Every structure is written in C-alpha cells, then in structure tokens.
Amino acid sequence: MSIVITGNPGVGKHTVVKEISKYLKLPISDINSIARDAGLFEKNEDTNDVDISKLEKIIKEKISNPSLIVGHLAPYVLSSVKVKIVIVLRRNPYDLITVYKKREYTEEKTRENTGSEILGIIAHDAINQFGTNVFQVDVTGKSISEVTEKVLNIINGRGVNEEVDWLDLVTKQNDLKKFFAY
Numbered sequence: 001m002s003i004v005i006t007g008n009p010g011v012g013k014h015t016v017v018k019e020i021s022k023y024l025k026l027p028i029s030d031i032n033s034i035a036r037d038a039g040l041f042e043k044n045e046d047t048n049d050v051d052i053s054k055l056e057k058i059i060k061e062k063i064s065n066p067s068l069i070v071g072h073l074a075p076y077v078l079s080s081v082k083v084k085i086v087i088v089l090r091r092n093p094y095d096l097i098t099v100y101k102k103r104e105y106t107e108e109k110t111r112e113n114t115g116s117e118i119l120g121i122i123a124h125d126a127i128n129q130f131g132t133n134v135f136q137v138d139v140t141g142k143s144i145s146e147v148t149e150k151v152l153n154i155i156n157g158r159g160v161n162e163e164v165d166w167l168d169l170v171t172k173q174n175d176l177k178k179f180f181a182y
C-alpha cells in the first residue's frame, strides 16, 4: 500500500517527502517527474494543465509497487493505485504568495494556486477520491522537523486530521478581493 503526500504547489511536499523517506522503506514516486518524463507538461510543472487520463494510464504502469507518492495531481491520477494514507499539506495563502514570488509565478498563476488553497480544492478532491484515509496537516509556521514528525505520526496511525479554514481567515482580513476577482 502506498502513502501519498499532496497539496498545492509550494506547501512543502517535496521537502517533507525527502525527510520522511529517511524513515520509511518505500521508494519515492514523483507524479511530476513521471508526467515530465512522459512529455505531458507543455511548459512547466506546477500546473493542472495536463492530460489527466494519459497520466493516469502511465502511472498505472509506473507505480506498480508500494511507494511514497508525491504530487499536487495525486487526487486525479491514482485510481489504479492501492493507497493506505493520503496526507494533504495545507499552508497559509499569504505564505504561499511569498513562495510564488520566489518562483516568479505570474499573477494569474499565483491567484489560481492561492485560490485553490483557500477553497481547499485538493483536500476536497482527495477526500472524494480516497475517503476517510485523508489527513490534512497545517504546516504554517512549523519547522520542517515538526511537519516531518506530524506526517510520520499519521503514517503510524497516531495522527489527527487538522481542520483548515483559510476562507474564514481571508474574509476576516478583508482580503477576498486580493485573492479572487469578483
């Protein structure tokens, strides 16, 4: 059975996967690398602009053994994979803006991804796809080792799901217009 780490671009998936892979005897399967190697990304990786059904088929061939699967597309391409636990990393959208600035995302791409995080789209879609085995972890303000410990606890059956509500936060900060065009 595989372990899945997902969440929006910039939440810290690859950082955390590198850490937890030191403690688990599972190979890492990186959905982005698989898609890139198959030539499915036209421009860059942190996008949803990818042929999902093609990627799903390729993943069916490539991920045949239990592994530590990482990628923001996880809820959409893993129907053929036996999944034990799914961890969705969540991060304050204000912090994500800082990460996206460093990555030189366009304004449109930044809004798309912060909007997705505020609405909890990946968490919602993961719960739809994988049901009760989905755990959210709020990484905001936590060190990499704290996040690693939380994730390992979840994998070992001692974790808790953290409810995250950025919409409430953003509304209280009067920032809906900053994140959504309406």
Ligand SMILES: Nc1ncnc2c1ncn2[C@@H]1O[C@H](COP(=O)(O)OP(=O)(O)O)[C@@H](O)[C@H]1O
Pocket: 007, 008, 009, 010, 011, 012, 013, 014, 015, 016, 099, 139, 141, 142, 143, 144, 147
């Ligand atoms: N717990 C954390 N606290 C602070 N910064 C972090 C943390 N985890 C990751 N980062 C930083 O955030 C950025 C995005 O992390 P990354 O692992 O590339 O995210 P993802 O793979 O989800 O896109 C990187 O600059 C990384 O160093």
Ligand SMILES: [Mg+2]
Pocket: 010, 013, 014
């Ligand atoms: Mg990454």
